[in-house]
Each structure stands twice: as structure tokens, then as C-alpha cells.
Amino acid sequence: MKLLAVLLFVTACDTQHILNGSEWKTAKFSIDRNNYLSDLEKAVYLSFDSSRKLQVKFGDSLAFIFVEGAVVDTSKYKVQSDTLFFTKGSYRDTSIIIKLTKDSLIEQRLAGVKTYSVRIGN
Numbered sequence: 001m002k003l004l005a006v007l008l009f010v011t012a013c014d015t016q017h018i019l020n021g022s023e024w025k026t027a028k029f030s031i032d033r034n035n036y037l038s039d040l041e042k043a044v045y046l047s048f049d050s051s052r053k054l055q056v057k058f059g060d061s062l063a064f065i066f067v068e069g070a071v072v073d074t075s076k077y078k079v080q081s082d083t084l085f086f087t088k089g090s091y092r093d094t095s096i097i098i099k100l101t102k103d104s105l106i107e108q109r110l111a112g113v114k115t116y117s118v119r120i121g122n
Helices: 004-011 039-046
Strands: 023-031 055-059 062-068 073-079 085-088 095-100 104-109 113-121
Touching: 004 055, 023 039, 055 113
Parallel strands: none
Antiparallel strands: 023 055, 023 113, 055 062, 062 073, 073 085, 095 104, 104 113
């Protein structure tokens, strides 16, 4: 039911879906009231320091997620209608973009975490 509500919300948003070549920097995380996180995981998300430069770069069908200076996590993605899905990689079935505009991206994870990112490059 919750996922259906998210999908309906996504289809109602005025979005721009051109991700290829775009770069995003995570600005903050928030945790939903209902979540699946352990206390340790909650503490990690809530103590996130945006100076760590957690970034996502989108290629034609690949998303590259990384903290500056660390190993890159690669996931395949596709955009259908108003919704982005990660189809392979660690983000598969756990993450959906619920709002995408020219300058901001909000991503919802099924575990109950929202990620807020800002565009830093095309």
C-alpha cells in the first residue's frame, strides 16, 4: 500500500527525467517515522556530514554512487514514465526517486530513509 502511494505521488510530480551526464551531491538524509533501521544505522544517517561529498553520477544506464576517495558502487537504472528504478546492483528494489527537478532529487528507500541531493553538474 505504501509503495502504491509513492508511485501515485511520483506520477503526479512535474519532473525532468534527463539524468544521463548529471552529477548530484547528497545534502542530507531524513528517516521516516516507520522504518526498518537499527539504532546504529539511524545514528549513521542522522550524523551524516555533507562535507564527505557523497555523490551520484548518472550515465546512460548506470548510476555511480561514491564517497570521494572510496570505492564506487555501480547500479543499473532505468526510467519508466515518471519513475526511476534501480534494476541491478546494491540499490536494486530498495530505492526509488520520488521527486526529480532541474536542481534537486529526493530518493526514498523502502527501509524508510529519504536522501536529498542537489545537482552539481549537468
